[in-house]
Amino acid sequence: MARRRISPRRWRPPVAAPDAGPTAPFVVERRLATGGRGPEDVRFDAHGYVVTGTADGRVVRLGPGGGRVVAAETGGRPLGVLPCPDGGVLVCDHDRGLLRVAPDGTVEVLVDTVDGEPLTFASNVVQGPDGTIWFTTSTRRWDLQHHLGDMFEHTCTGRLVRRDPDGTVTTLLSDLKFANGLVLAPDGTHLLFAETAGYRIRRYWLTGPRAGSTEPLVENLAGFPDNMSLGSDGLLWVAIAAPRNALLDRLLPLPGVLRLLVWNLPAALRPKAAPVAWVMAFDLDGRRVHDLRTSDGSYGFVTSVTERDGTVIAGSLTEPDVAVLSRP
Template sequence: MTRRLLSPRRWAPPPARPDTGGTGELVISRRLPTGGHGPEDVVFDADGSVVTGTQDGRLLRLDPATGETTVVGRTGGRPLGVQPCDDGSVLVCDHDRGLLRVRPDGGVEVLVDTVDGEPLTFASNVVAEPDGTIWFTTSTSRWDVDDHLGDLFEHSCTGRLVRRDPDGSVRTVLRGLKFANGLVLAPDGSHLLLAETSGYRIWRYWLAGARAGTAELLVEDLPGFPDNMSLGSDGLLWVAVAAPRNALLDRLLPLPGVLRQLVWLLPEALKPAAVPVAWVLAFELDGRLVHDLRLADGSYGFVTAVAERDGVLVLSSLHETDVVVVQPPG
């Protein structure tokens, strides 16, 4: 197979904040089989079920206590970010088909399939306001999910935050993001929180008040790659960390791009690889770190989503087959 060439952008990453080794250990209580592969996102719905999507296009509800699985629908593509709605439907960022709504009867409605005059690809995460306004991220316009590491090496900065109004109009609100990913709506609707995976940071984008339409950093210089995020019933912002930062990649990013191109073309066994750790962080909404939880025994890894409800903490992963329930932090 011929590997696609990079168009590298130079960037000097900030030093990571000191790693204190975490505040606790993740302990898996039970596994919830999906019957598929790659449950990339995981979110609780109003009834306490866990909603996720798998590589084969199925949208699932899982009972976190019993593991009972219900197929909600099939997107016909590759579901990534999901967001249950009050009417029983689920918004889905489908990598292949765009922004979808899966109705309670399993029917699929395409809400957005083009952005900025081009086909919508790699829609990543989604939230909705009570008035029907939908916000979603796109991670990259250069790479697909199977070759997402190409965007980290290239540093394409083609991620976006996109708004869909209730009348169906669509516009890009932020562009030039470093692999835009997880998205959370604040409880009072005043702002969004957005993870910039290859920028190692989390942004606050104001929706209301004097600062509406502006963005500010909430957390920066993270020691890993932030992925999907969710707001827990505990009021905390839960952040999945897919992998620790890679020292070689950080050293290469400020240097001439030809060096990254050479590393990218190496055989897979010789390229920098993600450390197989399960890792989640939790922050107050002012950016104060509360929890730093890790599982480093290799039994579960590359966590791409985390959700908390009433003390139940669940994780999912693009590279695993199961969703896992872990013991809540003490």
């Protein structure tokens, strides 16, 4: 995508709350090589293998001892992944849409259009016991390489989408602030989803008298929430891609021409994400339990995190490896 002119929309972000700081350091205990780069989302499958996708289009399984098996090549850029009970994998592919990788490696396109337009930037996916699938799309205007354009523009074109078992596709929520991580509650009553550009995590009710409505779970985060997962410890694990940027927060409520001026500066002069590796964990009432951070350069641009039986792993948009973290 060629560099696009942004169309800024004013938004007044919440005043940044005092940062409580980390509860423990983010320490990389060891690494699992992916054979590529950019394990953007990481998940454990039923056998304890790590499933992830890399920038060259491969979906890979990584063994605890470092073995690696290529499960499929999507022909695009896999982002969110969800291992299935039958050994398959649901994949949010940035270029090709919502895919299913069968256990034999066959790739099937489940959704490639939404609301009459090509599905791009599918981000995260979950599935219910009856085969219903929910997934997020981050933006309708920007691609992965230029995703910062969405942060500057703040036109809020993210969506939460449902695919029924019969293949019907329905947009449940639109105008989301860069919709990203997605989790299905253990009891199936609601979804939790991250709005990266809104610094928040929200709940979408699926059942009961509040079905179809949303409410906040965590608001006014100190950073940009990315992929999320539900750990075996019952906690909501959240990757924080970067801290909030004070200059961007100041620009967002002001006339858009100021953001245009900053956007048109050379890339080296525009606001940059502070280098930090950062993950958090919350209980399902939104209370912070863990906050692991480091700025020592040992790992960077953390976009995913998950936990299983006390083992915490993290993925990154830019690193070559999956990080196994010291237990908090």
